[in-house]
Amino acid sequence: MDGEATGAVEASAPDRVARHLRARITEGRFPPGGHLSEGALGQALGVSRNTLREALRLLCHEGLVVHELHRGFSVRELTVDDVVDLYRSRRLLEGAAARQCAEAPPAARLAVVDAARLGDDEAARDDWEGVQTAIMRFHQAVAGLAGSRRLDESMRQILAELRLAFHALADPDRVLPPFVDRNRVVADLVLAGAGARAERELVAYLDEAERAVLTAFGRRGGTRPVGPTVGADAAG
Amino acid sequence: MDGEATGAVEASAPDRVARHLRARITEGRFPPGGHLSEGALGQALGVSRNTLREALRLLCHEGLVVHELHRGFSVRELTVDDVVDLYRSRRLLEGAAARQCAEAPPAARLAVVDAARLGDDEAARDDWEGVQTAIMRFHQAVAGLAGSRRLDESMRQILAELRLAFHALADPDRVLPPFVDRNRVVADLVLAGAGARAERELVAYLDEAERAVLTAFGRRGGTRPVGPTVGADAAG
DNA sequence: TGCCCCGGATTGTTCAACAATCCGGGCAGC
DNA sequence: GCTGCCCGGATTGTTGAACAATCCGGGGCA
Structure with missing residues (x-):
């Protein structure tokens, strides 16, 4: 699907992070409904909170992640x-x-x-x-x-x-x-x-x-x- | 479509900015192909560059805006x-x-x-x-x-x-x-x-x-x- | 004329800070 | 003992500044 050489670089950090999280979510590692803490995740992935937020917002737009104001992001739980x-x-x-x-x-x-x-x-x-x-x-x-x-x-x-x-x-x-x-x-x-x-x-x-x-x-x-x-x- | 009271608040800043830019783009105020400078736009809208970037990235995902690494964002020009x-x-x-x-x-x-x-x-x-x-x-x-x-x-x-x-x-x-x-x-x-x-x-x-x-x-x-x-x- | 190099401008990303908001636990009162 | 309130820590939302990497335009050189 993404046919690039994908040497991990040659894509902005938020894109890379989003891809990583997308994979983890769809493979079931992050359970639906689970809260995605900015602090913990950012530290674990080695990116700043800002970058992480951009990535999460993307996933939000894709529907894999849900965002509630002042409550942060969590993995979508389908109804x-x-x-x-x-x-x-x-x-x-x-x-x-x-x-x-x-x-x-x-x-x-x-x-x-x-x-x-x-x-x-x-x-x-x-x-x-x-x-x-x-x-x-x-x-x-x-x-x-x-x-x-x-x-x-x-x-x-x-x-x-x-x-x-x-x-x-x-x-x-x-x-x-x-x-x-x-x-x-x-x-x-x-x-x-x-x-x-x-x-x-x-x-x-x-x-x-x-x-x-x-x-x-x-x-x-x-x-x-x-x-x-x-x-x-x-x-x- | 967005049936909220839309009192301008009660939505995160990136969302508001994205809505604003979306309106400007679809109404034709920002010409297709036009470059969207982060500095100028951020100052004009009164938001930080980070917030603006999140908004632009959203529009990017929607297809209204195009992003080239190290060259920034520009209004999409349809082929x-x-x-x-x-x-x-x-x-x-x-x-x-x-x-x-x-x-x-x-x-x-x-x-x-x-x-x-x-x-x-x-x-x-x-x-x-x-x-x-x-x-x-x-x-x-x-x-x-x-x-x-x-x-x-x-x-x-x-x-x-x-x-x-x-x-x-x-x-x-x-x-x-x-x-x-x-x-x-x-x-x-x-x-x-x-x-x-x-x-x-x-x-x-x-x-x-x-x-x-x-x-x-x-x-x-x-x-x-x-x-x-x-x-x-x-x-x- | 064509090419190279350089400096300013813009972008990509991080960091630290602060206000606003939420959450859990302790306390007073019944 | 239970209920409801309040408070303090933790998390989020947003900003501003900083720095490296990269791009762009222009001047100098062959």
Whole structure:
């Protein structure tokens, strides 16, 4: 996704910090609802409070972090409404993109197929984290069928936010496989240029995924009252 | 949209500054390509350079402002590719939203009709700036049919960016009226719940609008080499 | 004319400070 | 013993100054 050489420099400090924190949050190291102390984090990352604030504000704008005046920043905790909203967005965005697949350039369609195949491979070797990533790649590729950088970006943000909910998901080996199979079906339809059918299949897929997340969510993470403050060991 | 009492306080300084600059940029006071000097702006707005930077970074993330390392911030200058990308996004987003209009709550549909009607009124009294705003409201309402806060936000961003191109548009009294009429047609279809036809009509509308912007763009603004630095009189 | 170098100006980042605000704990009163 | 108030420490919001790094324009040199 960010195709630069990424030698860690050649990007402003706030950008680097934001990237770092984004990774930590989406990988679940910083628990949703957890408070992000400026003092502790700044010291742990070796940047000034000002720089850290800029980074946090960015993440805030992306929806991964929440800011309350005079109370500081904390990792966003998705509500049920948020999940519903996110899946509504996905149905519209991915659905519409899939529908137009016949007009998409072949490279974009192949990207969809590749991602689906990758998911199969990872599932075959029981790498469930890899499967998660492949699924993300797949849906990003579906959105990519629309051929718009801005929609790609929107999709990226939606998936990043949604990842906050995925942490509540347990038993990946039981939950994920059906979705991988369905991805293959969608991918084949996309490759064939069957837009309408691809959309229908995809929307059904998303409905089911939404249901799965919502149930796992109600059981586990829905309204955790408060998370611990996250601080020191952030630099890892 | 931001329904607060907006007493100017009760929002952090960077947010206020960002709002201010956003308004200035979208209203065309800061010309696209113009350099945004931190020193001058900060002094003019009466905030520290740090605060100003946070605000600019926000606008950067929204796409209204561009940042080059060690060269600072400048108002974004849209390229032809940008315009194409923006309209591609709009066709997908608004089109898909319109298509589902039958499932949208009545209030959302009425908002579409109201906005279209408002555009008519403003046109009747030759208030072309008002017509512009009404058109924006109309398309925002169309996106609102999807019923997702996040998609609303995406739409808002797209329209804000696109406004950068509208400044190149001259002769509003000759260009705008046909679009106002078309809006009415779309609105009626939406109200009737005729999703498919509404989408077709809307996509045709957007195609034409894109063409209009692109021609006005090639004539006037496409590749202005450089804009003047904008500084002092920003507080107005 | 074309190239190089230099000095001023701007940017990137940090640090220290201060007011405003929030939070938890102790105290008085019932 | 419980409830409500108050206070002090801690955190946040914002500022101003400082310094290195980088860019830009202009003068000198070949």
